[in-house]
Amino acid sequence: MEKIEGSSVIAERTGDTCVVVIGAEHGNEPAGVKAIARLHDLIGSGDWQVNSSILGLIGNPRALEKGVRFIDENLNRAFGRSTPGTYEDARAKEIARWLTDVKARFAQAYVIDLHSVSVGETRIAIVMDAERALFASAVSPIPFKLIAPGDIIPGTLLGFAESIGMIGLVVECGNHSSPQGETVAMEHIERLLGHVGALSSKTSSFLDRITFEGDVRTYELTEAIRPSEGFAWSIPVSSELSLKTGQEYARDPMGPRTAPYDCYIIMPSKIPEPTDYDAGFLATRA
Numbered sequence: 001m002e003k004i005e006g007s008s009v010i011a012e013r014t015g016d017t018c019v020v021v022i023g024a025e026h027g028n029e030p031a032g033v034k035a036i037a038r039l040h041d042l043i044g045s046g047d048w049q050v051n052s053s054i055l056g057l058i059g060n061p062r063a064l065e066k067g068v069r070f071i072d073e074n075l076n077r078a079f080g081r082s083t084p085g086t087y088e089d090a091r092a093k094e095i096a097r098w099l100t101d102v103k104a105r106f107a108q109a110y111v112i113d114l115h116s117v118s119v120g121e122t123r124i125a126i127v128m129d130a131e132r133a134l135f136a137s138a139v140s141p142i143p144f145k146l147i148a149p150g151d152i153i154p155g156t157l158l159g160f161a162e163s164i165g166m167i168g169l170v171v172e173c174g175n176h177s178s179p180q181g182e183t184v185a186m187e188h189i190e191r192l193l194g195h196v197g198a199l200s201s202k203t204s205s206f207l208d209r210i211t212f213e214g215d216v217r218t219y220e221l222t223e224a225i226r227p228s229e230g231f232a233w234s235i236p237v238s239s240e241l242s243l244k245t246g247q248e249y250a251r252d253p254m255g256p257r258t259a260p261y262d263c264y265i266i267m268p269s270k271i272p273e274p275t276d277y278d279a280g281f282l283a284t285r286a
């Protein structure tokens with residue numbers, strides 16, 4: 001297996017199934033990094049015994065080093081649409097090659113991409129399309145499920161992984177600073193390994209340590225909120241904030257931004273930058 005910066009072999013087994021655990025695709029999101037380290041400990045010590053290969057990847061090691069979201073541009077919008085010459089342009093291409101290599105070796109390849117949010121303690125299980133809804137339900141105890149089509153949120157690692165035949169899930173593990181982020185991440189990894197039949201025995205378990213609030217609900221992203229110079233939220237935003245048709249939610253020098261239909265705000269950035277692809281998304285209940 002080719003090694004790239006930030007990649008690690010957590011378990012190497014014969015067989016055609018592999019699970020790839022990704023942390024810090026954004027450098028200021030520690031849950032996945034801690035989970036990868038924990039996974040090395042659990043499997044290295046024999047606490048967890050696995051019969052499939054497991055790989056770890058620190059998505060954006062430079063940004064992680066600096067404790068920032070990214071160096072030049074958002075890595076999770078850079079797959080296939082990066083700006084030439086940026087660090088993330090090179091990194092997205094490197095990760096794409098690496099994942100392609102992984103998929104070439106394993107008929108069944110799964111990706112779990114662990115993130116966190118800047119506003120609130122939102123936890124979300126995200127898949128690309130409705131076909132993955134059952135997979136999301138099997139692996140994630142989070143009641144808030146999100147379908148995030150590639151044309152609404154382009155350039156993601158998830159979209160790339162799915163495009164080469166991998167089965168992917170993104171988890172928003174709560175706030176960047178949440179002390180429970182690692183536990184949320186570990187519960188998902190444990191459930192994913194269980195789902196694919198990879199976990200043959202375990203002493204420690206992370207299942208059901210956290211109570212996830214709210215009813216089971218699924219949203220589908222309908223459009224990106226594209227920021228511009230001078231863009232600012234008009235109201236205190238958070239995920240699942242409901243908007244009525246015509247309601248103002250943001251403003252820029254061109255005027256108010258209003259809801260085109262009854263919808264919800266999903267994954268808003270606390271302080272959107274004009275250069276960001278999105279300041280968040282609009283979604284409807286699926």
Ligand SMILES: [Zn+2]
Pocket residue numbers: 025026029115116
């Ligand atoms: Zn993230």
